[in-house]
Each structure stands twice: as C-alpha cells, then as structure tokens.
Amino acid sequence: MALRGVWQLKKLVVSYSDWGGSSRGIRSFMESHLPAFKEKNPQLEVVIEHIRGQHPHLKGLYNNQNERVVCVKNMDPEEVLQCATRLRNSLGRKVVKLRTRHVTKHPSVQGTWTTDIKF
Amino acid sequence: MANRRCLQFLTRRVSALFSANPPLHTLSTPPPLSTHEPLKALVSKSPLIFSPNWSAPTRHFSSDRNDGVDDSEDDDDDDDIGYSSDDGSLSKGGGSKREYTPEEMAAEAAGIGYKVVGPLETTDGVFKPYEPVFAVIQIGSHQFKVSNGDSIFTERLKFCEVNDQLILNKVLLVGTSSQTMIGRPIVPDATVHAVVEEHALDAKVLIFKKKRRKNYRRTKGHRQELTKLRIIDIQGIQKPEPVVTEKPSKTHGKKPEKVAVAA
Numbered sequence: 001m002a003l004r005g006v007w008q009l010k011k012l013v014v015s016y017s018d019w020g021g022s023s024r025g026i027r028s029f030m031e032s033h034l035p036a037f038k039e040k041n042p043q044l045e046v047v048i049e050h051i052r053g054q055h056p057h058l059k060g061l062y063n064n065q066n067e068r069v070v071c072v073k074n075m076d077p078e079e080v081l082q083c084a085t086r087l088r089n090s091l092g093r094k095v096v097k098l099r100t101r102h103v104t105k106h107p108s109v110q111g112t113w114t115t116d117i118k119f
Numbered sequence: 120m121a122n123r124r125c126l127q128f129l130t131r132r133v134s135a136l137f138s139a140n141p142p143l144h145t146l147s148t149p150p151p152l153s154t155h156e157p158l159k160a161l162v163s164k165s166p167l168i169f170s171p172n173w174s175a176p177t178r179h180f181s182s183d184r185n186d187g188v189d190d191s192e193d194d195d196d197d198d199d200i201g202y203s204s205d206d207g208s209l210s211k212g213g214g215s216k217r218e219y220t221p222e223e224m225a226a227e228a229a230g231i232g233y234k235v236v237g238p239l240e241t242t243d244g245v246f247k248p249y250e251p252v253f254a255v256i257q258i259g260s261h262q263f264k265v266s267n268g269d270s271i272f273t274e275r276l277k278f279c280e281v282n283d284q285l286i287l288n289k290v291l292l293v294g295t296s297s298q299t300m301i302g303r304p305i306v307p308d309a310t311v312h313a314v315v316e317e318h319a320l321d322a323k324v325l326i327f328k329k330k331r332r333k334n335y336r337r338t339k340g341h342r343q344e345l346t347k348l349r350i351i352d353i354q355g356i357q358k359p360e361p362v363v364t365e366k367p368s369k370t371h372g373k374k375p376e377k378v379a380v381a382a
Binding site for chain 1: 240245249251252253261263264265266268269270271273281282294295296299314315317318319320322345347349
C-alpha cells in the first residue's frame, strides 16, 4: 500500500457499538491491538466512531478517493487486526480481475520483433 | 497345534538353561514376534506346568523377562515412533503460524522466492527515470521480463512488508539495446532491486462444480493473495549513457526566436 513510496491509505475509521454483541471483537481489538497498530503506522489517521444499533465496520479512505468498507461483526480481535492490516496493505484500486501480471510502459528495449527483422 | 509347538520350543529353551547354564543375555534375544502371543499365553500357563518339577526356575523363567523386555522394547519403539511422527505432524500442521528464525526466513526466501529482503525504503530518490535495460527474472516458478519502472504481480511473498526493498538475485538474462547477457542458467553478479508496493487479494473467482443428473453441485469462492512489486533498478550490465543533449538544443533554439520577436 505504497505507490512509489507514498502510503495510499489516508484514514481508517473504526466504527463500533458499545451495546451490541457483534461488536465484542472490535471492542477488545480497540483495547488490545489498536494502539500497536497506530504506532506501526504513524502516517495513518485512525478515527474511532461510536455507532449504536449497527454492526461494527472498518472504513478505509484512500488517496484516490476510494472507500473500502469491511464489516467486522462477530469477529475475533485477531481477525479484525488482519482486516485492518489488509486495508493498510492494499492500494485503493478497484478489486477487478487482473488483466496481466506485468504492467509496463516500455514493453521493448531492443525493438519489437516483426517478421521483417533480419539479424 | 501352535500351543504344542510353543511348548516344545519352551522345553528346549528350558533344557538349554539347565544343561549349559548360559548367561541370561543369550536368552535375551527375542523370540520371533509370531510366537509372541502364544508365548504370553503360555507364560501364564507355564507355572502351572513346570512348578511341580522345580520352584526356583519359575522366577528365572527367562522367557518371562524376555517377553517383558521385548514388550517394553517394542512398546518403547512404537511410542518413540509415535511421538516423533506426532511431533513431525504437529510441526507441519502448525506451519501457518510457525515462527521462523531470521536465518530460516532468509534461507526460505532465497530458496523458494529467490529474493533477499533489504532494508526499508529511505526515500532517497530510489525511483529513477526509465533506462533502456531489461532483465528476465524468476520468482518462485514464474518468470518475468522486466525493466525499470515496471510493476509485477507475484504470489504472496512471505517475509516482506509493504515499502520493503527486495533484491531479486535469480536473473536469467540481462540486456540493453546493444548488448545481451544470457545466463547459464543464472547471470552471476546480476541483481534486480524492487520495492514491495502492495499485498492484496485478487478478485473473487467462483469455482463451480456440477455433475449433471447426479444431484451434485458445489460452489466455492477463491481469492488469491498477490504481491505487487515495482522494479527500481537493474544491475550487472553496462548501461548506455542517457541522451541529454536534446533539451539544451531546444532552449537555444527558442532564445534567438524570442530575441528576434522582441527586436
């Protein structure tokens, strides 16, 4: 999640509910793993939102104005940490099937081969 | 029948005991396993059979000890084998959360992925402009023809974080516009530097299985874990000098035009 050295995930919004049982995991994540996660990523702005009556989720805001929402209801704190790490590790690009595994702007150095070339 | 054979075997053994008074270790050689259980059965019976003849030999009954020793030995062997296999299976089963020592990590990385993790990026102008140099790299089982500034999607590389610098040392071919170096199979002293850009999941692929008229239908989703690498630098070949003369000539061309206009 770093395009040419620039981190792509700008903001992480941790939304939880203090009443609901589905937020249990994320509540314990906020106590146990979130401080360490914040320290590992000083460039990241982590905002904690309290939403009652809704399932908990993680929102990631990227440099390309893309927003990725991951619902973390009924998850263990370790799984929530994994989700947060995944959000931080990825660029904000749309999740589409890859066209090629090799993306280049200069496909040929010695010249593209044609049938007319004679060595 | 088997009982009779075993009895004969026993009697022979016992007679040997009495005739030559051999030391116990000769009799400690275990009898064949096939006769194990019948011997055990006989051991229980033997005191009944042999006690009227003599009293002390029941204690010295070496087959008893042999059986005990053999059982214990075999049990120990079985237990040892069991434990070792369990340990092996445990270590293999817990491979996903295995903690690697740094040497193990480096060795695995070098062995499987042909990469050595360098330090984290120092943002010192690492991203150079395009140079007309290319290389053929192998990562794992996949090969890529790569140049400066390209990005590559590989299978997830384990021991590196985002913004890490990697050194890919399995380089099969290096080339410029004038020169090509072909490796046999690797070009020695040729390295390619890359930076880890992303660890992400690919789009979901649905795996649908159906056997018609057999009431069998399965749907499975799969997301492959990928790593995006950006190639920074290729070393190991003489790079051609970059052509910079164009820009000054353009500016010189512009200035006299402006002077003319002003005048």
